[in-house]
Amino acid sequence: MSGRIASRFADVLLRLANRVTPPERGEWSRAMRAESAYLPESARLRWALGCLVAAIKLRFTPMQTGSLRINPWIMVVESLVCFAPMLLVWWQVSFRDPGVLTHDLAPFERYLVDVLRMPDARTVIWMLYGYAVCSLVGPVGLFLGLRYALLRRGLRNRVLGYGLIAAAIAMSLSGALNNFWVGKGDLWERIPQVMMFTILPAAGIVHLMFLGRSSPPVAGDARLTPA
């Protein structure tokens, strides 16, 4: 690469570094750029690459130190990703056929015994009830996520938080136990289910609990009122 092209490329990199640098570090970005005017031609490209690396480091530092207080619109997306699959399970198990809240399960139990020849049909019915309860993580989590997006209120109730995480774990455990009893099921095939029905909802709840723990006082909050 000829010196002139390298120098132009260095200018492009320095401009890019300037754009990537967070605004509060703008002085430092200008400092690195100004310093490049004093370098020998041969050192400018290397210097510019270093400036870009420094700018990227500066961008990533706040992310690494864990500013989990996110934009409300991102929380809407996060809530949908984390809780929508579980919401669909809850809807299916509770209201669709055979929904535990809207249907008489006796005919379904007879179908299991008479047609499918399942000796433990009662267990299947109880599992449906269990799924209906555990999958409440979906609607409750989605409600809490949207509440944070609208009101900036995280989940402060630790018991509810741990309960929801336990419910999400129970969903996968019950599925694994079911497979064990039936004697089939490949672990790798279950990973997407574990991701959708345990890891994502649990991560969503943990995030909401974190936001609840560290949410700043809002107007009217009791913490603002002196004791």
Place this chain on the structure above:
Amino acid sequence: MARVRRSSGQTLNLLRSLMEEPRKWHHGYELTKATGLLSGTLYPMLMRLSDRGFLEHKWLPSEEAGRPPRHVYRLTSQGAAHAREEFVLADEVGTSAAGTVSRA
């Protein structure tokens, strides 16, 4: 017990360079040459030192026409005290490490 964060070897190198002439203003390119650090490593370190109140900086107008002002740096008195403390600790760690190696 509060966790004390010790300086890395690279930071010690930088502090040594700045302490060679503590009252002199140093510019970035000079520091990269003295320490062997690349700009991508040097500037974040300078920022951290500045954030902790160990480094002062200012813009120095260029003596040559057509060149931009230069950002220059030197340790504050607090920074110089911190540097001396870090050098003592580094020496102690070095001595104890050497002792461990000679005992082994």
